[in-house]
Amino acid sequence: MSEEDVRTRLQRLEDIERIRDLISEYAYRLDMNDTAGLAALFTSDCSVIYGPGFGADGIEAYRKTLEGVGSYFAATSHHVSNIKVSFETTTAANVRSTLYAWHRYRKERPDGILLGQYHDLVVRQDSQWLFKKRELRTTGVKDFHTKPEHQLPIGRHT
Amino acid sequence: MSEEDVRTRLQRLEDIERIRDLISEYAYRLDMNDTAGLAALFTSDCSVIYGPGFGADGIEAYRKTLEGVGSYFAATSHHVSNIKVSFETTTAANVRSTLYAWHRYRKERPDGILLGQYHDLVVRQDSQWLFKKRELRTTGVKDFHTKPEHQLPIGRHT
Amino acid sequence: MSEEDVRTRLQRLEDIERIRDLISEYAYRLDMNDTAGLAALFTSDCSVIYGPGFGADGIEAYRKTLEGVGSYFAATSHHVSNIKVSFETTTAANVRSTLYAWHRYRKERPDGILLGQYHDLVVRQDSQWLFKKRELRTTGVKDFHTKPEHQLPIGRHT
Numbered sequence: 001m002s003e004e005d006v007r008t009r010l011q012r013l014e015d016i017e018r019i020r021d022l023i024s025e026y027a028y029r030l031d032m033n034d035t036a037g038l039a040a041l042f043t044s045d046c047s048v049i050y051g052p053g054f055g056a057d058g059i060e061a062y063r064k065t066l067e068g069v070g071s072y073f074a075a076t077s078h079h080v081s082n083i084k085v086s087f088e089t090t091t092a093a094n095v096r097s098t099l100y101a102w103h104r105y106r107k108e109r110p111d112g113i114l115l116g117q118y119h120d121l122v123v124r125q126d127s128q129w130l131f132k133k134r135e136l137r138t139t140g141v142k143d144f145h146t147k148p149e150h151q152l153p154i155g156r157h158t
Numbered sequence: 159m160s161e162e163d164v165r166t167r168l169q170r171l172e173d174i175e176r177i178r179d180l181i182s183e184y185a186y187r188l189d190m191n192d193t194a195g196l197a198a199l200f201t202s203d204c205s206v207i208y209g210p211g212f213g214a215d216g217i218e219a220y221r222k223t224l225e226g227v228g229s230y231f232a233a234t235s236h237h238v239s240n241i242k243v244s245f246e247t248t249t250a251a252n253v254r255s256t257l258y259a260w261h262r263y264r265k266e267r268p269d270g271i272l273l274g275q276y277h278d279l280v281v282r283q284d285s286q287w288l289f290k291k292r293e294l295r296t297t298g299v300k301d302f303h304t305k306p307e308h309q310l311p312i313g314r315h316t
Numbered sequence: 317m318s319e320e321d322v323r324t325r326l327q328r329l330e331d332i333e334r335i336r337d338l339i340s341e342y343a344y345r346l347d348m349n350d351t352a353g354l355a356a357l358f359t360s361d362c363s364v365i366y367g368p369g370f371g372a373d374g375i376e377a378y379r380k381t382l383e384g385v386g387s388y389f390a391a392t393s394h395h396v397s398n399i400k401v402s403f404e405t406t407t408a409a410n411v412r413s414t415l416y417a418w419h420r421y422r423k424e425r426p427d428g429i430l431l432g433q434y435h436d437l438v439v440r441q442d443s444q445w446l447f448k449k450r451e452l453r454t455t456g457v458k459d460f461h462t463k464p465e466h467q468l469p470i471g472r473h474t
Contacts, residue, residue, distance in 0.1 A: 024398035033473040077431035077455040081239045082182035115235035139235040157191040240340035273393035297393040315349040
């Protein structure tokens with residue numbers, strides 16, 4: 001085993017850790033309603049897709065979509081598991097994960113639950129991993145505020 | 159630290175990542191109702207135990223149990239966390255994890271929730287990690303379709 | 317890359333795995349109502365904070381708080397995700413994670429759900445990672461038994 005091999009394998013393992021940290025940081029910043037912290041996790045040319053015709057192209061558009069979070073939700077809790085990282089290159093990876101998201105509304109209505117999947121493209125820029133593309137697909141919801149036609153399905157086999 | 163040590167330690171860390179990927183892949187393939195993809199995660203001599211007298215011995219029997227998934231559930235979402243890998247040898251490990259599973263039925267009835275634990279034996283065959291044994295134990299359920307006598311308890315101390 | 321570097325980086329990756337195992341072990345021992353196993357995960361001078369004025373200083377006080385778990389709950393299921401480890405030194409790290417906790421009471425009342433965050437300080441003692449401080453912050457609850465004034469808020473921006 002060459003020194004080159006060791007370096008490459010260590011770097012990959014460390015990158016997986018950092019990518020998991022990125023996924024965790026997104027959930028944390030969202031639940032804290034820290035919109036500046038959230039936006040800092042995305043590339044300037046990012047693409048964020050929450051559903052058909054519902055999302056943001058570029059960091060400025062994404063920042064605008066985040067403005068409503070604080071006034072719409074009294075609290076949220078995002079729980080991400082089943083994280084699977086697949087490298088495309090040493091600086092780009094596809095990441096798939098599963099989301100359980102709980103939402104308490106400011107309006108008087110039952111808590112909303114969303115069960116879904118994140119499908120991400122993450123890239124390393126200046127030694128930091130960032131979201132270049134984040135797509136949310138919806139497995140199911142309960143008492144959730146978005147309409148079915150605004151939800152991207154996971155494409156389950158029937 | 160010898161080169162041998164470095165190689166062994168790197169391999170172990172990479173194996174943990176691949177085992178976590180296996181656990182995640184199972185949840186994903188199940189939620190996608192991709193039964194062929196699911197079966198490919200098990201050894202030919204696998205043992206799958208969902209409850210007392212309810213499970214499958216061998217991959218052919220397991221394939222048969224999967225046939226009903228698509229017609230019974232309109233959607234499912236499996237969320238696995240608390241994954242702990244304990245190696246028995248370099249090619250076999252016990253894995254314990256915690257499951258939150260949401261089920262939407264095709265029949266008109268409330269969504270079913272199962273909270274449980276997976277107790278797995280995974281093995282490496284031709285550089286791929288596979289389930290040799292997967293046992294589901296049930297911590298609790300809500301509106302779930304299986305009867306208590308078909309659920310294996312976690313054995314909580316009383 | 318020196319041998320020293322390789323050793324340091326391998327050690328860090330292994331430490332992250334062990335710290336994740338510690339987090340998982342806590343959830344497992346709690347759900348099994350294995351109070352001796354739980355206490356063994358804490359340092360003798362540990363500090364455990366469940367809410368304002370509700371917690372334990374030192375392992376003996378913590379053991380006492382655990383005594384009621386078995387008689388109060390018929391079952392619990394703790395699901396921890398979004399684990400992020402930040403090292404302070406080679407033997408101390410801050411860990412942040414997200415909790416979904418389900419509780420079935422012995423009394424006749426609906427299952428209680430708590431959504432929250434763990435903020436931990438973990439330390440390595442004699443090659444074993446232990447909790448020195450564990451603080452639970454509450455994002456939201458449903459049908460839960462503790463009063464709001466006994467819950468530590470996550471400090472969400474408004």
